[in-house]
Amino acid sequence: AAGVIQSPRHLIKEKRETATLKCYPIPRHDTVYWYQQGPGQDPQFLISFYEKMQSDKGSIPDRFSAQQFSDYHSELNMSSLELGDSALYFCASSLPTLDTIYFGEGSWLTVV
Amino acid sequence: SQKIEQNSEALNIQEGKTATLTCNYTNYSPAYLQWYRQDPGRGPVFLLLIRENEKEKRKERLKVTFDTTLKQSLFHITASQPADSATYLCALDIYGGSQGNLIFGKGTKLSVKP
Numbered sequence: 034a035a036g037v038i039q040s041p042r043h044l045i046k047e048k049r050e051t052a053t054l055k056c057y058p059i060p061r062h063d064t065v066y067w068y069q070q071g072p073g074q075d076p077q078f079l080i081s082f083y084e085k086m087q088s089d090k091g092s093i094p095d096r097f098s099a100q101q102f103s104d105y106h107s108e109l110n111m112s113s114l115e116l117g118d119s120a121l122y123f124c125a126s127s128l129p130t131l132d133t134i135y136f137g138e139g140s141w142l143t144v145v
Numbered sequence: 146s147q148k149i150e151q152n153s154e155a156l157n158i159q160e161g162k163t164a165t166l167t168c169n170y171t172n173y174s175p176a177y178l179q180w181y182r183q184d185p186g187r188g189p190v191f192l193l194l195i196r197e198n199e200k201e202k203r204k205e206r207l208k209v210t211f212d213t214t215l216k217q218s219l220f221h222i223t224a225s226q227p228a229d230s231a232t233y234l235c236a237l238d239i240y241g242g243s244q245g246n247l248i249f250g251k252g253t254k255l256s257v258k259p
Contacts, residue, residue, distance in 0.1 A: 037188075066245050073259065075234060075249035077186055089246045123188050132177060134245050136188035
């Protein structure tokens with residue numbers, strides 16, 4: 034079965050640079066979530082989208098922005114990167130009628 | 146503030162035994178609680194969801210209980226195998242429903258020794 038696809042899987046950026054992560058949800062899933070997981074930490078909710086509109090916002094820094102496109106894929110844009118942004122970024126998707134969400138394999142961001 | 150606690154950071158058991166993991170929460174009235182498995186460097190994988198009106202739920206060797214009075218869920222893996230070694234996370238939706246804004250516990254790292 035198709036899963037949530039994230040790209041790139043690994044990314045190395047320098048401080049103050051910009052990074053963009055992409056997420057392709059499971060086909061027919063119209064809701065996308067972004068989570069950040071620091072080393073040894075639990076996943077932290079950043080932001081979610083439903084039908085291309087932001088549906089909820091968590092602990093997403095102002096330096097980050099995200100959007101969902103007409104084909105339901107989503108992009109997380111991170112600017113003025115800081116060392117503390119180094120983490121595993123997960124995208125997840127779901128249908129609003131389902132209680133469960135499905136996570137992608139994540140994108141490793143390393144800021145040096 | 147909302148809080149989820151999982152009983153231990155690590156749990157070591159012998160193959161064939163039953164592993165029991167605990168998840169406690171405060172300041173919530175969740176409609177349901179979820180358990181996930183996470184392997185190092187991988188995304189969380191959904192295992193089980195139990196609703197507030199369900200006392201127990203089973204899936205193959207997995208069993209989850211949910212006590213809304215104690216604000217606690219227990220997660221059991223029977224006849225454990227080395228392949229069950231992973232970190233197990235419990236999660237609640239911050240709104241108590243199904244918005245997908247999940248708050249996770251810190252996880253319990255289970256090691257099953259042959």
